[in-house]
Amino acid sequence: MDEFETIRPYADAEVPTVMARLFADREFLDILARFRFPRLAGTFGWLLKPLIAQRLRSEFAGIHSVDTLQARIEMYLDRTIERATDGITYSGLDRLQQGCAYLLMANHRDIVMDPAFVNYAVFQAKLRTPRIAIGDNLLQRPFVSDLMRLNKSFIVRRSITARREKLAAYQQLSAYINHSIRNDGESIWIAQAEGRAKDGDDRTDTAILKMLHMSRKDEPFADALSALRPTPVSISYEYDPCDQAKARELYIRDTTGSYTKAPGEDDASIALGITGYKGRVHINFGTPITQVPEDPKQLAAEIDRQILCDYRLFPVHYLAYAMWDQRDPELAIPGLSELFDKEEIARAEGEWSRRLGACPSEYRPYLIKQYATPVRNQYRLKAGLPL
Template sequence: METSLMNASPEAFDAIRPYRDEEVREVLDRLPQDPELLRAILRFKFPRLADSFLAPALRWMISRALASRVIRIGSISDLQVYVGVYMARMIATTTRGFTVDGIEHLDKNKSYLFISNHRDIAMDPAFVNYALHINNMDTVRIAIGDNLLKKPYVNDLMRLNKSFIVQRSAKGIRQMMAAFNLLSQYIHHSIKQEHQSIWIAQKEGRAKDGIDHTDPAIIKMFCMAEKKSGKAFADTIHDLNIVPVALSYEYDPLDVQKSREVVQKQKDGHYAKGEFEDIDSIAQGIAGYKGRVHVAFGQPLDGDFEDADAVAAAVDEQIRRLYRLFPSNYLALEALHQEGDFAIPSFDTEVRAAFNERLAACPEEYQAQWLAMYANPVKNFLGRL
């Protein structure tokens, strides 16, 4: 773990890196045989039959179907093209439009460290990747916490899709520092030596309250790899080509679940996740209705930053400015009677009815938090947070 960035070999990152082309076929051959994956798909596709006498036969059919669908995939690039087809289909069926801004700020010949706000476990990096893909740019490597990789099949699926592992479960200060140093080295290695862009969330965990702020500890982690090199902090930041990204969803498929979690934490001081909750969240985030979705790429950070706080503030400012506000955000602020002297735009009856119908589907005890989650981006834009 003490290996310096200058001397680190690719093998030093084997525990956290994505899979390589030569590993793809072996992984895809074993996934259709994974009993936990088959049970998870059965639970999602046919929940009423998951524990019935038909379950074994259905799992066999799912296994055969999976194997036939991935038989022609032999590389990471093949898989990205395959995923792109499903992304297009998902966008057509679960959104009311997908738009992209700021792609002109990016150079196809450069690698970037994209830092975005975080609302959905799988869809945030997926939408960033799709925005790059449809603009003929390379997709990114995705930072994902090991708390989501408790099942071997999830680990395989994520690492096939260019994900690398953030070892959040490390115990003790020394282990944690070693894990963060390795992660920092890998990010530098990817960008500078392998010319692969990186996506990482601005803080650990999704913003369940709709408040997007960058954790300066993330910025400090980026710099760990070159801490002993003597390079100036500002130069390290400049070399990483940091680009803020704002992801905006008109509706969050997990808005009720997030509101319940926040309320229960406020009430009981903690929230205990169920065994399959993260996997279910990923599935609901993919399949659930999102309304309009917008991805806005900011401009690469260019400044003589003194410390991590200054970098975090610069990222926040771009995300605040780039975030696209939808009627759901304005109407939530109006419903909370917190608009103050801010004039809420006018919306037609159909838009208001759709918003009120969605609010009514949220249990009453969570509605205030639900509204706050949608209203907070407006308050952030107005500088009230």
């Protein structure tokens, strides 16, 4: 048996079987019907589902490999970008070499769209798309797991609580990531920390870096991680479609000490993250780190430096920072008019005002913090100050 069978993405030979299973899944077809025909799905769902299944079988007929499937999916991502953004830009792709596998470590703001945008950039540059780390907490339903594993996702088993099982799961995960890059020549996308940075404070968790070393204990940390070519990736959204929900969660955590997700909350976040308005989006691929320090904390600091300094700050970030009660008096932040033209500032002021107005007053400080924190972090690093 394949030692990674329970967590790995699906192989080309498995694609037709998995797709046939998906197109027969009643829950999957029901969600598609409600998404595509919200007004008709309730009354005529019994009629819509077989029609949707037939359309999918026709549209995806003849697809027998993951690469071909991703090429077909690109068309749908093009539509999402057109409808939900004001354009997407990329930088640093020239730092990635054809035929070379990398450990792409990114800041994390959106469950689905972060790796989707990275995939899109790499695909457009005619490079191999990475395999994507995804937590099993998001794969509660079989069809979701099938969808993600078809699209080169592998499973991070976060729901395990028993210490021995958790250790074994991390050992397997470490071995898979190392095998993927070193043996298969396939890049990996993984978030720099578990979960989205809901407060806008992007920091690398050293526990993830130590996990990567777990299966290579016979090598020094620096040598083992250097072989993975860690490459920081900075993902910047002008506007976060889930910003209000994140502000609410942060407020509840702060005032009660905990937060329990409602049933279907992750599904709603995924749907809103895909379809909600994002403004402009920028993805920067940093410089691969070839000289890895022996101390995981120093490696985390270098990843953070690249991610935070290459984060694209939009006018809304400066507007939020100007309102933030935790502004840093040590920092000299330029005025908006020094950085952006009047028209761009006016558009941002209108959208920011709308978002503030839609946010309950008790949540508002948390909304402001999400957009203001990247300004503080970037300017502190540029000034040579500690984070």
